[in-house]
Every structure is written in C-alpha cells, then in structure tokens.
Amino acid sequence: MLNAIWLFMVAVAVLCAAALADVPVTGPDGAVLLDAAGHEITRMAHLSNGILSSAKSAIFLVIGLTGAMMLFLGLVRVATAGGLLRPIVRVLRPILTRLFPDVPPDHPAMGSMIMNFAANMLGLGNAATPFGIKAITELDQLNTTRGSATNAMALFLAINTSSVVLMAPTGTVAVRLATGSTMPFAIWIPTLIATLCSTLTAVLVCLALQRVAWFRPRPPADIAPAATPTGLEVAPLPGLDSDGAETWPLWRKLLAMAIALGVLGFAVSGFIQAEDPGAYLRDQVAVHWLLPLLVLGLLSIGFLAGVDAYSEVVAGAREGMSVAIRIAPYLVAILVAVGMFRNSGALDILIGWAAPFTSAIGIPAEVLPMALMRPLSGSGALGLMTETLTIYGPDSFIGMLTSTLMGSTETTFYVLAVYLGAVGVRDSRHILPACLAGDVAGFFGAVAATHLFFG
16 A cells, blocks of 8 residues: 555656646745756756755654654653553553453453553553554454454454554654754643544444444355464563562652652642643643653653663663664655655645645645555654654644644554454454544544644
8 A cells, every 4th residue: 555655656746747847946935946056946856856855854854863762762661661551551451351341351362452552552562563463363262253353353453553642652752853843742642632532433433333234244254263373472561560460669659659749749839820820731831841751750660660770771772773773764765755746746736725625624734645644654654744844844733733643543554454464354344444433533633632732
C-alpha cells in the first residue's frame, strides 16, 4: 500500500509540474519567487531543485531529533525498570476480564494482552509488539473457527490500533523540538484526549458489529488446525515480576507521596494566585510544566525503586540512537516524495479543492494528507508531519493539529497485517470497520482537542 502511494505521489508530482511547467512559482505572500540571477522560478525548476533539498532536510531532521529520542527513551527505561508498569497492570486486569468473557482469566492470552496494553500505554512500542504477537497466537488456540477471527481477537486488535497512550508521544515531541517548537510538549494532553476518543469508539463499534449477522465467522475451508506456538516466549519487562507484586518498602512510598504533594502544592498555589486560573492551567501547567514534571517523575520512580538511573538512561539512549538510524532511510524516501508533491503544485490544488468543505467544520485542509496517511504508514505519517511542521511552523494551529493527529491512532493497516498474518487469519470479520471507526473518532477528537487548547 505504501509503495503504491509513494509511486503515486512521485508520478503525480512530475505530471502536475509538467502541466504547469511555464507557470512561475509564488511564495506564501503571493510574490513570484526569483532565483539567484533574478529570473522567475518555474514550477518544473522548483520541483527539480526541491528533490535534493528534501533529501538533505531529512538527514538534518534525523540529526536534530536524535538527541531528544535518546533522552526520552532513556527516561522511560528508568521508570519501567522502577516498576511503572505495576499500577497499570493492576488497573487493566479487572477491566479486561470483563471485556473478554471468552478468555479464561488464568489463560496465557490474558497475561500477554495485559502486558501488551500496558506497554503501549507507556509508549513502549518495541516492547509491546512481542507481547501482542504472543497474545494473538494464544487467542488463536481458543479459536474454534480457524482462519476466521474470534470476537476476542477483534476486540484485542481494535484496542491495540487505537491504544490510549498515557505518556507523552516522544517521537512527535522530538520532531517538534527538531523543527524549532518553543512548547514541544503542548500536544500531550490533546493527544491523550484524541486517543481516548479513538479507543472508546473502536471498542463500542467492535462490540456492536460482532452481533451483526453479516460479520459472522466464515472460516476458509483450506485452513488446517493450528500447531502449538513455538519460539514466542517473551521476557518480562524490567521492573515487573510475574505476578505484579509490589516491591517498594514503606519509606519509599512515603517519599514518593511527599514529592508528589510538594509538586502539586506549587501547581495549586500558582493556580490560585493566577488572575485567570483557566488560562494559567491551559497556558502554563499544560504547556510548560509537563516536561519538567515528566523528567522529575520518571527519574523519581527509578530512584525510589533503587534503579541505577544513569546506566538505564545510557542504555535507553543507545536504543534511541539505533531508532534514529533505522528511520533515516524511510524519512529520506517519504520526504522526497512529499516535497515533490508539494513543489509541483499538486498539494496546492488538493488543498484548494478541499478547503471550502473542511474549513466550514474547523479543519484546515492542510492536515488532510496526514489524516489519510496515519492509518497506512508510521514512517509516511512521520514524513508528512515533519514536512507540515517545517512549512507552517510547529506551534501554529496547523502544526499543533498535525502533531496531535500523529498520536491519535496507530498504523491500522500495518498492525492488522502483522498480527493477523502471524496466525493465518484471512477472514477478519468486523475488525477493519471497527479500527477505521476508531481512526475517524481519533481524527475528530484531535480536531476538537486542538481547538480547545489552541483555537
């Protein structure tokens, strides 16, 4: 799918620039752009010049966001080793036993699902995937209609693709920092609101559609009984033992409460003394306090649990470096295609056509490519977000909304392909409609939250 989209963008860019070859290019102020010799820049020249500059910009972007990714992954590793997953696991267990009545509470699938959701809520995507594969495989062992998804599989994937993320979206924050944002963490709460909308909608639609006769199981006739899964054993996450037992002594609990109460006292004091408490909460606490509190909170969790915070931060930084190197080729490829699509004038035509419809409901047409790309490809969406933040500014309304959209849902089609492919399910039943409903709800939730905080 991404291959087709990438080739489509490149082909349309060349064709559009060819059709407008002799038309001079104008800047945001409407003035005609001139080259170094004072000649008007034509559309084809603009396209040609932008190809290599887009590739260069992608590498500079990777360099800029590497430091932030190394820091954030290190901090999360400290808190995870300190047991941050424990309270999340305890909260999720009673909820999931009610949401998944077909799965015995002591079945291995239940434990794997809990760990998958907990890791996703902390933004630990690399750690969440092995648990997710293990969970879907264990759920398939309860499947009486091989090759067709069960209700439990459908609900698990609906939650997985729209998972609520409690932690700040570190990848998005890193890109915002790299593109010059003065308040990179401002999108944390709007993103949380958007994911709440997407998850709630996906769950409700999934539960409703599983009762529709059209989506009853239709297992393929050539599916053989599944073998017992092998090679899927996953190690427990740092700081979480098998039964989720609490390991903090009393003095550490008291110290944690004292730190939390002290910080809360300062926040409440500023809130009370502010002339406009609502504006203080929105413009100060929700924007400028979150990063320092996040750093303090994550390090405190590790310290109180006796974790070697420095070593864990260094280990996490190494992982952040490898992540940055891994995404560099994808960013180069997608930013070149996006840059060509924009420089050719094709994106301006698309925005001009959609603007009257979207602006009527408070949605800038400039964010529509991001909304369409997000369910298809994480790397593609990252490239589109980067391009949008660079053009319009990370702290503009368009930049804020684009950043919030990045964290509103997961890459739906990729997740479904990986997880369903792992167990050979070809009849996905109502999974895709439920997941897409979550994507749509996340989009409108992001729009509403962005208007609420930045409109």
